[in-house]
Amino acid sequence: MIVAKYRSREVISNYIILIIFALIAILPLAVLLFNSIKPQMEFGVNPLGPPSEIRFENFSEAWVKGEYAKVFFNSLKLVAGSVLLCLAVSLAAGFSLAKLNPKGSAIIAVYLLVGISIPAQLYIVPLFLLWKEIHLLNTHIGLIIIYTALNAPFATFLIRSYMIRLPDELFEAARLDGANTFQLFFRVALPLSWPVILTAGLIIALAVWNEFLFALTFISEEGFKPMATILFAFQWRFENNYALQSASAIMMVAPVAILFMLFQRRFISGLTSGGLKG
Amino acid sequence: MKIFSNKNFVAWYFVFPVAFIHLFVIGIPSLASLALCLTDWRGLGEINYIGFENFIELFDDRYLKKAIINNVIWTIAFLTVPVGIALTCAYLLTGIKRGQMFFRLAFFFPYMLASVINCQIWKYLFHPIHGLGGFFERIGWDFLAVSPFTMKSTSLFAVAFVDGWHFWGFLVVIYLTGMYQVDNHLYEAADIEGATKFQKFRYITLPMIRPVFVFSIMIIIIWSVPVFDYVYILTGGGPAYSSEVIANYMYSQAFERFDVGYSSAIGTLMFFYVMIIVALFGLFRKAGWDI
Numbered sequence: 307m308i309v310a311k312y313r314s315r316e317v318i319s320n321y322i323i324l325i326i327f328a329l330i331a332i333l334p335l336a337v338l339l340f341n342s343i344k345p346q347m348e349f350g351v352n353p354l355g356p357p358s359e360i361r362f363e364n365f366s367e368a369w370v371k372g373e374y375a376k377v378f379f380n381s382l383k384l385v386a387g388s389v390l391l392c393l394a395v396s397l398a399a400g401f402s403l404a405k406l407n408p409k410g411s412a413i414i415a416v417y418l419l420v421g422i423s424i425p426a427q428l429y430i431v432p433l434f435l436l437w438k439e440i441h442l443l444n445t446h447i448g449l450i451i452i453y454t455a456l457n458a459p460f461a462t463f464l465i466r467s468y469m470i471r472l473p474d475e476l477f478e479a480a481r482l483d484g485a486n487t488f489q490l491f492f493r494v495a496l497p498l499s500w501p502v503i504l505t506a507g508l509i510i511a512l513a514v515w516n517e518f519l520f521a522l523t524f525i526s527e528e529g530f531k532p533m534a535t536i537l538f539a540f541q542w543r544f545e546n547n548y549a550l551q552s553a554s555a556i557m558m559v560a561p562v563a564i565l566f567m568l569f570q571r572r573f574i575s576g577l578t579s580g581g582l583k584g
Numbered sequence: 585m586k587i588f589s590n591k592n593f594v595a596w597y598f599v600f601p602v603a604f605i606h607l608f609v610i611g612i613p614s615l616a617s618l619a620l621c622l623t624d625w626r627g628l629g630e631i632n633y634i635g636f637e638n639f640i641e642l643f644d645d646r647y648l649k650k651a652i653i654n655n656v657i658w659t660i661a662f663l664t665v666p667v668g669i670a671l672t673c674a675y676l677l678t679g680i681k682r683g684q685m686f687f688r689l690a691f692f693f694p695y696m697l698a699s700v701i702n703c704q705i706w707k708y709l710f711h712p713i714h715g716l717g718g719f720f721e722r723i724g725w726d727f728l729a730v731s732p733f734t735m736k737s738t739s740l741f742a743v744a745f746v747d748g749w750h751f752w753g754f755l756v757v758i759y760l761t762g763m764y765q766v767d768n769h770l771y772e773a774a775d776i777e778g779a780t781k782f783q784k785f786r787y788i789t790l791p792m793i794r795p796v797f798v799f800s801i802m803i804i805i806i807w808s809v810p811v812f813d814y815v816y817i818l819t820g821g822g823p824a825y826s827s828e829v830i831a832n833y834m835y836s837q838a839f840e841r842f843d844v845g846y847s848s849a850i851g852t853l854m855f856f857y858v859m860i861i862v863a864l865f866g867l868f869r870k871a872g873w874d875i
Contacts, residue, residue: 408595429613455609516698
């Protein structure tokens, strides 16, 4: 897109303002990165600047002291389980809403739309008591089910809006060849939908990786906690050890940063398509 | 498509899993909460129907009042500062050729980070000894050498600042998608007329991006209601309830005092408020507001 012509003096002032805001966004992250490789001794004299000596041992120390091997595995389990379950149910529903349009399916769509805007504070207490009753508290499967429900409306609408643009002729041709509805789904719709599957998968993964409120409420046993709540506890446990704190934070940011580098456009388009809480 | 219409029951198989999980986790507990708000249940034992007593108590609860006021301040703060900065940045971004993608990624990246991470970063930066506080102390600005999270007068704004710092890049991207759709000829015509940068923004850009703009206003109002993470992590609502918000207050009523009926009443209040906002924007759209 070419946008209005600007005089060159204006362009320079544009850049100056934009650079200031970019620094406001990026510098705090740079400080975190610096601190993660700074020796704890140096914090007193040099709290904000780059380290004089790079110390990667902060990471190994944090990894061991925080038992991050287990914590990472907990988080990965939650992410993988939620992405798989949520994608499975959302793909089916998105396909049905886009191509099958059963009578009355509008009710489901409206229900899911309302579901997106219900504040968690309305249902979290009864859900907690229900989970306690059926012994899903402090289990990963319990949290995976919750994350699936939280993200399914968004994923369903994203998938529906993608599948609705797949040409009807493909489905009609397959049907004339004798394919049943399940075959239409598995053989025609799914192979054509990998871009939206990837986008939805990435957004669900990010949401689960970062989620705090439900992880805090439904997992109280240390051994089952994911990254987000462990990091919160870590901030109290090693209150003045900023090297360890920052190193653990970087470990949680790193996977997000790497995936963001690889899939910038998918993340941005997926997250701004509306409906996901940030 | 007619070819599928006789396969109705099969089509329902496909929506059933989503509907079931969502009802199980969100739908039914929500209905339960809407019923429990009329009881004095504490999670165990008998459930007594007490009518609207919880709500009468709610309107007398001065901590809740404080929390509601803080949520209103929070909403107004988010409707002005991040929106203003994001509009400016998005508009300036459309006026440059090189580095557009870099700025977009730089602005957006904090939005991808977990609340715990953002809170940790800013807790450190605002630390009175290690962070910027120490820096200000060294140059003699002692009044800035305290953590704003620990002062009654600033705690709410400090927390809102951290959340806003993480959020505004999202707005930039939303506004940019709207601004890219504006026809360039409009700007060219304005250039010939000798319009200033601000006039072009006010009379071309802003009216043209109205749908995106209204959408952003709506989600800010809705998302300002259940704000929880940042308050809980940074201040826990303190000091002395100065940064208390509804969601955090509800959480302490539910999981520290185990007052199920009362916390359900707070949840019910939040739910109806959000539904009214959604309905209002729906009405505006029906009234031909083009949003």
